[in-house]
Amino acid sequence: MTHPTSNIRLFNTLTRQKESFSPINPGEVRMYTCGPTVYDYAHIGNFRAFLFEDLLKRWLKHRGFKVFQVMNVTDIDDKTIKGAQKQQIPLKQYTEHYAKAFFEDAKALNIEPADVYPRATEHIPEMVSLIKTLIAKGFAYKSEDGSIYYAISKFPEYGKLSHLKTQELKAGARVKVDEYAKEEAQDFALWKAWTPEDGEIFWETPLGKGRPGWHIECSAMSMKYLGETFDIHCGGIDNMFPHHENEIAQSEAATGKPFVHVWMHNEHLMVEGRKMAKRFGNFYTLRDLLAKNCDPKAIRYLLLSTHYRQQFNFTFEGLEAAKGAIERLTNLMRRLHDADGKGNGAKISQLIVKVQGCFGEAMDDDLNISVALASLFEFARDVNNLLDADELSKAEAEKVYALMEDFDKVLGVVGKIEEEKLPKEAALLIQKREEARKAKDWKTADEIRQQLKTMGFVIEDTAQGVRWRKEKA
Ligand SMILES: [Zn+2]
Numbered sequence: 001m002t003h004p005t006s007n008i009r010l011f012n013t014l015t016r017q018k019e020s021f022s023p024i025n026p027g028e029v030r031m032y033t034c035g036p037t038v039y040d041y042a043h044i045g046n047f048r049a050f051l052f053e054d055l056l057k058r059w060l061k062h063r064g065f066k067v068f069q070v071m072n073v074t075d076i077d078d079k080t081i082k083g084a085q086k087q088q089i090p091l092k093q094y095t096e097h098y099a100k101a102f103f104e105d106a107k108a109l110n111i112e113p114a115d116v117y118p119r120a121t122e123h124i125p126e127m128v129s130l131i132k133t134l135i136a137k138g139f140a141y142k143s144e145d146g147s148i149y150y151a152i153s154k155f156p157e158y159g160k161l162s163h164l165k166t167q168e169l170k171a172g173a174r175v176k177v178d179e180y181a182k183e184e185a186q187d188f189a190l191w192k193a194w195t196p197e198d199g200e201i202f203w204e205t206p207l208g209k210g211r212p213g214w215h216i217e218c219s220a221m222s223m224k225y226l227g228e229t230f231d232i233h234c235g236g237i238d239n240m241f242p243h244h245e246n247e248i249a250q251s252e253a254a255t256g257k258p259f260v261h262v263w264m265h266n267e268h269l270m271v272e273g274r275k276m277a278k279r280f281g282n283f284y285t286l287r288d289l290l291a292k293n294c295d296p297k298a299i300r301y302l303l304l305s306t307h308y309r310q311q312f313n314f315t316f317e318g319l320e321a322a323k324g325a326i327e328r329l330t331n332l333m334r335r336l337h338d339a340d341g342k343g344n345g346a347k348i349s350q351l352i353v354k355v356q357g358c359f360g361e362a363m364d365d366d367l368n369i370s371v372a373l374a375s376l377f378e379f380a381r382d383v384n385n386l387l388d389a390d391e392l393s394k395a396e397a398e399k400v401y402a403l404m405e406d407f408d409k410v411l412g413v414v415g416k417i418e419e420e421k422l423p424k425e426a427a428l429l430i431q432k433r434e435e436a437r438k439a440k441d442w443k444t445a446d447e448i449r450q451q452l453k454t455m456g457f458v459i460e461d462t463a464q465g466v467r468w469r470k471e472k473a
Helices: 044-062 078-087 091-108 124-136 214-226 237-255 286-291 296-304 316-338 345-364 369-388 394-411 424-438 442-454
Strands: 009-012 017-020 028-033 066-071 140-142 148-150 170-175 186-193 203-205 208-212 230-236 260-266 269-271 312-314 457-462 465-470
Touching (some): 028 044, 028 214, 044 286, 078 091, 091 286, 124 203, 124 214, 124 237, 186 214, 186 237, 208 214, 214 237, 296 316, 312 316, 316 369, 316 465, 345 369, 345 394, 369 394, 424 442, 442 457
Parallel strands (some): 028 066, 230 260, 269 312
Antiparallel strands (some): 148 186, 186 208, 203 208
16 A cells, blocks of 8 residues: 655644654554633634644645544533533533534534544543553652642653743642643642532542543543554644643653654634734624624635634634635636536646646645635636636536535535526526527527626527526626
Protein backbone atom coordinates (compact mmCIF):
# COMPACT_ATOMS: atom_id res chain seq x y z
CA MET A 1 0.00 0.00 0.00
CA THR A 2 1.32 3.42 -0.85
CA HIS A 3 0.92 6.24 1.59
CA PRO A 4 0.34 9.83 0.71
CA THR A 5 3.47 11.92 0.80
CA SER A 6 2.59 15.48 1.41
CA ASN A 7 4.17 18.86 1.22
CA ILE A 8 2.01 20.03 4.06
CA ARG A 9 3.68 22.43 6.44
CA LEU A 10 2.05 23.34 9.74
CA PHE A 11 2.91 26.01 12.26
CA ASN A 12 3.84 24.27 15.49
CA THR A 13 3.25 26.37 18.62
CA LEU A 14 5.91 24.32 20.43
CA THR A 15 8.68 25.53 18.12
CA ARG A 16 6.96 28.69 16.83
CA GLN A 17 7.85 27.52 13.33
CA LYS A 18 6.29 26.02 10.26
CA GLU A 19 7.37 22.40 9.99
CA SER A 20 6.95 19.71 7.35
CA PHE A 21 4.20 17.44 8.48
CA SER A 22 4.39 13.68 8.45
CA PRO A 23 2.32 11.56 10.81
CA ILE A 24 3.71 8.91 13.15
CA ASN A 25 1.85 6.11 11.34
CA PRO A 26 2.30 6.71 7.61
CA GLY A 27 -1.00 7.60 6.01
CA GLU A 28 -2.92 8.11 9.23
CA VAL A 29 -3.24 11.29 11.27
CA ARG A 30 -4.33 11.06 14.89
CA MET A 31 -5.58 14.33 16.28
CA TYR A 32 -7.18 15.67 19.43
CA THR A 33 -9.20 18.81 19.58
CA CYS A 34 -10.37 20.32 22.85
CA GLY A 35 -14.12 20.20 22.64
CA PRO A 36 -16.88 22.25 24.21
CA THR A 37 -17.41 22.80 27.90
CA VAL A 38 -21.13 22.19 27.97
CA TYR A 39 -22.24 24.85 30.44
CA ASP A 40 -23.81 27.21 27.86
CA TYR A 41 -24.47 27.51 24.12
CA ALA A 42 -21.23 27.73 22.14
CA HIS A 43 -20.41 31.22 20.85
CA ILE A 44 -18.96 32.08 17.47
CA GLY A 45 -15.47 32.42 18.95
CA ASN A 46 -15.71 28.75 19.97
CA PHE A 47 -16.88 27.90 16.49
CA ARG A 48 -13.97 29.68 14.88
CA ALA A 49 -11.77 27.06 16.59
CA PHE A 50 -14.01 24.14 15.62
CA LEU A 51 -14.17 25.36 12.01
CA PHE A 52 -10.40 25.79 11.76
CA GLU A 53 -10.06 22.21 13.00
CA ASP A 54 -12.66 21.06 10.50
CA LEU A 55 -10.77 22.74 7.66
CA LEU A 56 -7.50 21.15 8.81
CA LYS A 57 -9.10 17.73 8.92
CA ARG A 58 -10.75 18.12 5.52
CA TRP A 59 -7.47 19.27 3.98
CA LEU A 60 -5.53 16.32 5.42
CA LYS A 61 -8.19 14.02 3.99
CA HIS A 62 -8.04 15.81 0.65
CA ARG A 63 -4.31 15.05 0.59
CA GLY A 64 -5.07 11.38 1.09
CA PHE A 65 -4.58 10.89 4.83
CA LYS A 66 -6.93 8.97 7.00
CA VAL A 67 -7.79 11.14 9.98
CA PHE A 68 -8.84 9.85 13.38
CA GLN A 69 -10.15 12.72 15.45
CA VAL A 70 -11.07 12.77 19.11
CA MET A 71 -13.00 15.68 20.56
CA ASN A 72 -13.78 15.63 24.25
CA VAL A 73 -16.91 16.97 25.86
CA THR A 74 -16.15 18.65 29.17
CA ASP A 75 -19.21 17.87 31.25
CA ILE A 76 -17.58 18.36 34.64
CA ASP A 77 -15.60 21.44 35.65
CA ASP A 78 -16.06 24.59 37.74
CA LYS A 79 -18.44 26.18 35.22
CA THR A 80 -20.75 23.20 34.66
CA ILE A 81 -21.09 22.65 38.41
CA LYS A 82 -21.94 26.29 38.98
CA GLY A 83 -24.49 26.26 36.16
CA ALA A 84 -26.26 23.11 37.32
CA GLN A 85 -26.45 24.38 40.88
CA LYS A 86 -27.85 27.70 39.77
CA GLN A 87 -30.65 25.93 37.91
CA GLN A 88 -30.99 23.38 40.72
CA ILE A 89 -30.96 20.42 38.38
CA PRO A 90 -28.68 17.37 38.25
CA LEU A 91 -25.35 17.99 36.51
CA LYS A 92 -26.08 15.36 33.85
CA GLN A 93 -29.41 16.91 32.91
CA TYR A 94 -27.80 20.34 32.72
CA THR A 95 -24.84 19.30 30.57
CA GLU A 96 -26.83 17.01 28.26
CA HIS A 97 -28.95 19.95 27.18
CA TYR A 98 -25.91 21.94 26.09
CA ALA A 99 -24.12 18.93 24.61
CA LYS A 100 -27.15 18.27 22.40
CA ALA A 101 -27.24 21.93 21.39
CA PHE A 102 -23.54 21.78 20.52
CA PHE A 103 -24.02 18.81 18.18
CA GLU A 104 -26.94 20.57 16.49
CA ASP A 105 -24.89 23.72 16.02
CA ALA A 106 -21.91 21.81 14.66
CA LYS A 107 -24.19 20.11 12.15
CA ALA A 108 -25.71 23.43 11.10
CA LEU A 109 -22.18 24.65 10.35
CA ASN A 110 -21.44 21.48 8.35
CA ILE A 111 -18.62 20.46 10.69
CA GLU A 112 -17.64 16.84 10.06
CA PRO A 113 -18.21 14.77 13.19
CA ALA A 114 -15.20 13.56 15.17
CA ASP A 115 -14.66 9.81 15.44
CA VAL A 116 -15.03 9.79 19.22
CA TYR A 117 -16.60 12.29 21.62
CA PRO A 118 -15.48 11.09 25.06
CA ARG A 119 -17.27 12.64 28.02
CA ALA A 120 -15.21 13.53 31.04
CA THR A 121 -17.72 12.05 33.51
CA GLU A 122 -17.41 8.69 31.75
CA HIS A 123 -13.62 8.56 32.17
CA ILE A 124 -13.08 9.12 35.88
CA PRO A 125 -11.23 5.77 36.37
CA GLU A 126 -8.74 6.70 33.61
CA MET A 127 -8.12 10.06 35.30
CA VAL A 128 -7.68 8.46 38.72
CA SER A 129 -5.17 6.01 37.33
CA LEU A 130 -3.19 8.78 35.62
CA ILE A 131 -3.11 10.79 38.85
CA LYS A 132 -1.94 7.70 40.76
CA THR A 133 0.94 7.33 38.31
CA LEU A 134 1.88 10.99 38.81
CA ILE A 135 1.88 10.55 42.59
CA ALA A 136 3.96 7.37 42.31
CA LYS A 137 6.51 9.15 40.12
CA GLY A 138 6.75 12.12 42.48
CA PHE A 139 5.07 14.72 40.26
CA ALA A 140 1.96 15.11 42.40
CA TYR A 141 1.19 15.45 46.08
CA LYS A 142 -1.79 15.55 48.39
CA SER A 143 -2.47 18.82 50.19
CA GLU A 144 -3.90 19.28 53.68
CA ASP A 145 -7.49 19.44 52.43
CA GLY A 146 -7.15 16.18 50.47
CA SER A 147 -6.86 17.74 47.03
CA ILE A 148 -4.05 16.54 44.81
CA TYR A 149 -1.77 19.01 43.08
CA TYR A 150 0.79 18.81 40.31
CA ALA A 151 4.21 20.06 41.43
CA ILE A 152 5.37 22.12 38.48
CA SER A 153 8.89 22.46 39.93
CA LYS A 154 9.34 18.71 39.36
CA PHE A 155 8.84 19.08 35.62
CA PRO A 156 11.74 21.19 34.33
CA GLU A 157 10.14 21.60 30.92
CA TYR A 158 7.08 23.31 32.36
CA GLY A 159 6.40 26.39 30.25
CA LYS A 160 7.79 25.03 26.99
CA LEU A 161 4.55 25.52 25.09
CA SER A 162 3.53 28.94 26.36
CA HIS A 163 7.18 30.04 26.62
CA LEU A 164 6.82 30.89 30.25
CA LYS A 165 10.08 31.58 32.03
CA THR A 166 10.69 29.29 34.99
CA GLN A 167 11.56 32.20 37.27
CA GLU A 168 7.98 33.40 36.80
CA LEU A 169 6.73 30.17 38.31
CA LYS A 170 5.71 30.31 41.92
CA ALA A 171 6.89 26.99 43.25
CA GLY A 172 4.79 25.68 46.08
CA ALA A 173 1.94 28.18 45.59
CA ARG A 174 -1.30 26.53 44.51
CA VAL A 175 -4.22 27.28 42.30
CA LYS A 176 -7.39 25.25 42.50
CA VAL A 177 -9.62 26.86 39.88
CA ASP A 178 -9.72 25.38 36.37
CA GLU A 179 -8.96 28.61 34.56
CA TYR A 180 -6.33 31.08 35.64
CA ALA A 181 -3.96 33.68 34.25
CA LYS A 182 -0.37 33.26 33.14
CA GLU A 183 0.84 35.24 36.15
CA GLU A 184 -0.64 32.58 38.38
CA ALA A 185 1.57 29.78 37.08
CA GLN A 186 1.78 27.52 40.09
CA ASP A 187 0.89 24.04 41.29
CA PHE A 188 -2.53 23.21 39.87
CA ALA A 189 -5.24 20.83 41.06
CA LEU A 190 -5.43 17.36 39.49
CA TRP A 191 -8.06 16.15 41.92
CA LYS A 192 -10.27 18.44 43.96
CA ALA A 193 -11.37 17.09 47.32
CA TRP A 194 -15.08 17.42 47.96
CA THR A 195 -16.28 20.60 49.63
CA PRO A 196 -19.86 21.43 50.67
CA GLU A 197 -20.17 23.75 47.62
CA ASP A 198 -19.88 20.69 45.37
CA GLY A 199 -23.15 19.34 46.82
CA GLU A 200 -24.11 16.07 45.17
CA ILE A 201 -21.33 16.23 42.63
CA PHE A 202 -18.48 13.92 43.63
CA TRP A 203 -16.93 10.51 43.00
CA GLU A 204 -15.74 8.10 45.69
CA THR A 205 -12.34 6.93 44.43
CA PRO A 206 -9.04 5.61 45.79
CA LEU A 207 -7.92 9.26 45.71
CA GLY A 208 -10.72 10.19 48.07
CA LYS A 209 -14.12 11.79 47.61
CA GLY A 210 -14.00 14.54 45.03
CA ARG A 211 -13.80 15.37 41.35
CA PRO A 212 -11.12 15.80 38.69
CA GLY A 213 -9.58 19.10 37.63
CA TRP A 214 -10.21 20.18 34.06
CA HIS A 215 -6.69 19.65 32.70
CA ILE A 216 -6.35 16.00 33.68
CA GLU A 217 -9.50 15.23 31.69
CA CYS A 218 -7.87 15.96 28.36
CA SER A 219 -4.62 14.12 29.18
CA ALA A 220 -6.48 10.99 30.23
CA MET A 221 -8.96 10.96 27.35
CA SER A 222 -6.54 11.87 24.58
CA MET A 223 -4.04 9.18 25.58
CA LYS A 224 -6.78 6.59 25.98
CA TYR A 225 -7.98 6.99 22.39
CA LEU A 226 -4.86 8.20 20.60
CA GLY A 227 -1.93 6.63 22.46
CA GLU A 228 0.80 8.19 24.59
CA THR A 229 2.20 10.14 21.64
CA PHE A 230 0.05 11.41 18.81
CA ASP A 231 0.27 13.76 15.84
CA ILE A 232 -1.76 16.93 16.29
CA HIS A 233 -3.45 18.70 19.20
CA CYS A 234 -5.53 21.79 18.39
CA GLY A 235 -7.36 24.45 20.28
CA GLY A 236 -7.98 28.14 20.67
CA ILE A 237 -5.04 30.32 21.68
CA ASP A 238 -6.64 31.00 25.07
CA ASN A 239 -6.26 27.31 25.88
CA MET A 240 -2.52 27.36 25.36
CA PHE A 241 -2.03 28.43 28.95
CA PRO A 242 -2.77 26.96 31.39
CA HIS A 243 -4.77 24.14 29.81
CA HIS A 244 -2.40 22.80 27.17
CA GLU A 245 0.75 23.55 29.14
CA ASN A 246 -0.72 21.45 31.95
CA GLU A 247 -1.74 18.65 29.58
CA ILE A 248 1.90 18.38 28.47
CA ALA A 249 3.19 18.42 32.05
CA GLN A 250 0.75 15.70 33.13
CA SER A 251 1.13 13.43 30.12
CA GLU A 252 4.89 13.64 29.63
CA ALA A 253 5.64 13.25 33.33
CA ALA A 254 3.47 10.13 33.44
CA THR A 255 4.79 8.44 30.28
CA GLY A 256 8.26 9.87 29.87
CA LYS A 257 7.44 10.29 26.17
CA PRO A 258 6.62 13.30 24.02
CA PHE A 259 2.87 13.86 24.23
CA VAL A 260 2.11 15.61 20.94
CA HIS A 261 4.18 16.32 17.84
CA VAL A 262 2.34 19.38 16.52
CA TRP A 263 0.39 21.89 18.60
CA MET A 264 -1.88 24.21 16.63
CA HIS A 265 -3.72 27.21 17.97
CA ASN A 266 -6.14 29.61 16.34
CA GLU A 267 -6.23 33.29 17.17
CA HIS A 268 -9.02 35.25 18.79
CA LEU A 269 -12.22 36.38 17.20
CA MET A 270 -13.28 40.00 17.43
CA VAL A 271 -16.79 41.19 16.71
CA GLU A 272 -17.39 44.55 15.07
CA GLY A 273 -13.85 45.63 15.95
CA ARG A 274 -13.68 44.70 19.59
CA LYS A 275 -13.34 41.77 21.89
CA MET A 276 -16.59 39.83 22.08
CA ALA A 277 -18.18 40.39 25.47
CA LYS A 278 -21.70 40.44 26.84
CA ARG A 279 -21.09 43.90 28.27
CA PHE A 280 -20.26 45.31 24.79
CA GLY A 281 -23.46 43.90 23.31
CA ASN A 282 -21.46 42.07 20.64
CA PHE A 283 -21.59 38.58 22.11
CA TYR A 284 -23.16 36.01 19.78
CA THR A 285 -23.84 32.35 20.07
CA LEU A 286 -24.51 30.56 16.80
CA ARG A 287 -28.15 30.44 17.86
CA ASP A 288 -28.28 34.21 18.22
CA LEU A 289 -27.14 34.57 14.61
CA LEU A 290 -29.52 31.93 13.27
CA ALA A 291 -32.35 33.70 15.08
CA LYS A 292 -31.36 36.81 13.11
CA ASN A 293 -31.81 34.74 9.94
CA CYS A 294 -28.10 34.61 9.19
CA ASP A 295 -27.23 31.83 6.77
CA PRO A 296 -25.17 29.11 8.53
CA LYS A 297 -23.18 28.49 5.34
CA ALA A 298 -22.23 32.16 5.18
CA ILE A 299 -21.19 32.03 8.84
CA ARG A 300 -19.07 28.98 8.07
CA TYR A 301 -17.48 30.64 5.06
CA LEU A 302 -16.79 33.86 6.92
CA LEU A 303 -15.20 32.16 9.93
CA LEU A 304 -13.03 30.03 7.64
CA SER A 305 -11.96 32.67 5.19
CA THR A 306 -9.30 34.34 7.34
CA HIS A 307 -6.11 32.49 8.19
CA TYR A 308 -6.53 30.75 11.53
CA ARG A 309 -3.45 32.40 13.07
CA GLN A 310 -4.72 35.87 12.31
CA GLN A 311 -7.04 37.74 14.56
CA PHE A 312 -10.36 37.88 12.81
CA ASN A 313 -13.02 40.57 12.91
CA PHE A 314 -16.57 39.32 12.51
CA THR A 315 -18.99 41.84 11.01
CA PHE A 316 -22.46 41.61 9.50
CA GLU A 317 -21.09 43.25 6.38
CA GLY A 318 -18.59 40.43 6.13
CA LEU A 319 -21.44 37.98 6.43
CA GLU A 320 -23.18 39.53 3.42
CA ALA A 321 -19.97 39.34 1.40
CA ALA A 322 -19.60 35.69 2.41
CA LYS A 323 -23.11 35.02 1.16
CA GLY A 324 -22.20 36.64 -2.16
CA ALA A 325 -19.06 34.52 -2.46
CA ILE A 326 -21.00 31.30 -1.92
CA GLU A 327 -23.58 32.41 -4.49
CA ARG A 328 -20.83 32.96 -7.06
CA LEU A 329 -19.58 29.41 -6.54
CA THR A 330 -23.10 27.98 -6.59
CA ASN A 331 -24.06 29.86 -9.77
CA LEU A 332 -20.93 28.68 -11.51
CA MET A 333 -21.78 25.09 -10.66
CA ARG A 334 -25.31 25.57 -11.98
CA ARG A 335 -23.99 26.96 -15.24
CA LEU A 336 -21.51 24.09 -15.56
CA HIS A 337 -24.34 21.67 -15.05
CA ASP A 338 -26.14 23.06 -18.09
CA ALA A 339 -23.14 23.85 -20.31
CA ASP A 340 -22.96 22.31 -23.77
CA GLY A 341 -20.70 24.54 -25.86
CA LYS A 342 -18.20 24.00 -28.61
CA GLY A 343 -15.21 22.99 -26.52
CA ASN A 344 -11.86 24.53 -25.75
CA GLY A 345 -9.43 21.70 -24.85
CA ALA A 346 -6.10 23.37 -24.17
CA LYS A 347 -7.32 26.46 -22.39
CA ILE A 348 -9.53 24.81 -19.79
CA SER A 349 -6.91 22.14 -19.06
CA GLN A 350 -4.39 24.88 -18.34
CA LEU A 351 -6.81 26.66 -16.04
CA ILE A 352 -7.51 23.44 -14.15
CA VAL A 353 -3.81 22.68 -13.65
CA LYS A 354 -3.24 26.24 -12.50
CA VAL A 355 -6.00 26.37 -9.91
CA GLN A 356 -5.17 22.91 -8.56
CA GLY A 357 -1.57 24.02 -8.13
CA CYS A 358 -2.30 27.39 -6.54
CA PHE A 359 -5.08 26.21 -4.25
CA GLY A 360 -3.07 23.17 -3.17
CA GLU A 361 0.16 25.02 -2.56
CA ALA A 362 -1.61 27.64 -0.49
CA MET A 363 -3.45 25.13 1.65
CA ASP A 364 -0.30 23.02 2.11
CA ASP A 365 1.33 26.18 3.46
CA ASP A 366 -0.20 26.06 6.93
CA LEU A 367 -3.76 26.36 5.52
CA ASN A 368 -3.27 29.67 3.76
CA ILE A 369 -6.94 29.94 2.99
CA SER A 370 -7.07 33.52 1.70
CA VAL A 371 -4.59 32.76 -1.09
CA ALA A 372 -6.40 29.50 -1.84
CA LEU A 373 -9.75 31.29 -2.12
CA ALA A 374 -8.29 34.04 -4.29
CA SER A 375 -7.06 31.43 -6.79
CA LEU A 376 -10.43 29.70 -6.72
CA PHE A 377 -12.33 32.91 -7.53
CA GLU A 378 -9.89 33.78 -10.29
CA PHE A 379 -10.58 30.36 -11.77
CA ALA A 380 -14.34 30.88 -11.39
CA ARG A 381 -14.08 34.17 -13.27
CA ASP A 382 -12.11 32.58 -16.13
CA VAL A 383 -14.55 29.69 -16.41
CA ASN A 384 -17.51 32.09 -16.42
CA ASN A 385 -15.86 33.91 -19.33
CA LEU A 386 -15.53 30.64 -21.23
CA LEU A 387 -19.17 29.87 -20.51
CA ASP A 388 -20.22 33.33 -21.70
CA ALA A 389 -18.44 32.65 -24.98
CA ASP A 390 -20.09 29.21 -25.12
CA GLU A 391 -16.63 27.69 -25.24
CA LEU A 392 -17.06 24.84 -22.76
CA SER A 393 -18.15 21.45 -24.04
CA LYS A 394 -20.36 19.20 -21.95
CA ALA A 395 -17.42 16.89 -21.12
CA GLU A 396 -15.18 19.82 -20.17
CA ALA A 397 -17.91 21.32 -18.02
CA GLU A 398 -18.35 17.99 -16.26
CA LYS A 399 -14.64 17.90 -15.51
CA VAL A 400 -14.73 21.41 -14.04
CA TYR A 401 -17.87 20.54 -12.10
CA ALA A 402 -16.12 17.55 -10.51
CA LEU A 403 -13.17 19.77 -9.62
CA MET A 404 -15.47 22.33 -7.99
CA GLU A 405 -17.05 19.51 -6.01
CA ASP A 406 -13.58 18.51 -4.82
CA PHE A 407 -12.85 22.04 -3.64
CA ASP A 408 -16.18 22.13 -1.91
CA LYS A 409 -15.37 18.94 -0.02
CA VAL A 410 -12.64 21.03 1.59
CA LEU A 411 -14.64 24.23 2.06
CA GLY A 412 -18.04 22.68 2.76
CA VAL A 413 -20.05 25.73 1.73
CA VAL A 414 -21.90 24.84 -1.48
CA GLY A 415 -23.21 21.33 -0.94
CA LYS A 416 -25.71 19.68 -3.21
CA ILE A 417 -26.77 21.83 -6.14
CA GLU A 418 -30.49 21.67 -6.43
CA GLU A 419 -31.98 21.73 -9.89
CA GLU A 420 -33.27 25.18 -10.53
CA LYS A 421 -37.00 25.15 -10.97
CA LEU A 422 -38.58 27.19 -13.71
CA PRO A 423 -41.34 29.40 -12.33
CA LYS A 424 -44.81 28.42 -13.53
CA GLU A 425 -45.41 31.53 -15.62
CA ALA A 426 -42.07 31.15 -17.38
CA ALA A 427 -42.86 27.50 -18.13
CA LEU A 428 -46.22 28.54 -19.61
CA LEU A 429 -44.54 31.17 -21.77
CA ILE A 430 -42.05 28.65 -23.11
CA GLN A 431 -44.92 26.36 -23.98
CA LYS A 432 -46.76 29.18 -25.75
CA ARG A 433 -43.61 30.06 -27.64
CA GLU A 434 -43.24 26.46 -28.80
CA GLU A 435 -46.79 26.54 -30.11
CA ALA A 436 -46.10 29.82 -31.93
CA ARG A 437 -42.98 28.32 -33.50
CA LYS A 438 -44.87 25.27 -34.67
CA ALA A 439 -47.39 27.61 -36.29
CA LYS A 440 -44.40 29.47 -37.79
CA ASP A 441 -45.54 32.63 -36.01
CA TRP A 442 -41.99 33.94 -35.59
CA LYS A 443 -43.10 37.36 -34.43
CA THR A 444 -44.96 36.01 -31.38
CA ALA A 445 -42.13 33.58 -30.66
CA ASP A 446 -39.63 36.45 -30.61
CA GLU A 447 -41.85 38.59 -28.42
CA ILE A 448 -42.14 35.79 -25.89
CA ARG A 449 -38.35 35.30 -25.96
CA GLN A 450 -37.96 39.00 -25.08
CA GLN A 451 -40.55 38.71 -22.33
CA LEU A 452 -38.68 35.78 -20.82
CA LYS A 453 -35.44 37.73 -21.07
CA THR A 454 -36.85 40.55 -18.97
CA MET A 455 -37.87 37.90 -16.44
CA GLY A 456 -34.22 36.79 -16.37
CA PHE A 457 -34.41 33.63 -18.48
CA VAL A 458 -32.38 33.00 -21.60
CA ILE A 459 -33.91 30.63 -24.15
CA GLU A 460 -31.93 28.61 -26.67
CA ASP A 461 -33.31 26.39 -29.38
CA THR A 462 -31.08 23.34 -29.77
CA ALA A 463 -31.34 20.09 -31.67
CA GLN A 464 -32.48 18.47 -28.41
CA GLY A 465 -35.25 21.00 -27.94
CA VAL A 466 -35.61 24.23 -25.99
CA ARG A 467 -33.06 24.93 -23.26
CA TRP A 468 -33.27 27.68 -20.72
CA ARG A 469 -30.92 29.16 -18.19
CA LYS A 470 -31.02 31.92 -15.70
CA GLU A 471 -29.21 34.99 -16.90
CA LYS A 472 -26.05 35.69 -14.95
CA ALA A 473 -26.76 38.48 -12.51
ZN1 LIG B 1 -8.67 20.16 26.51
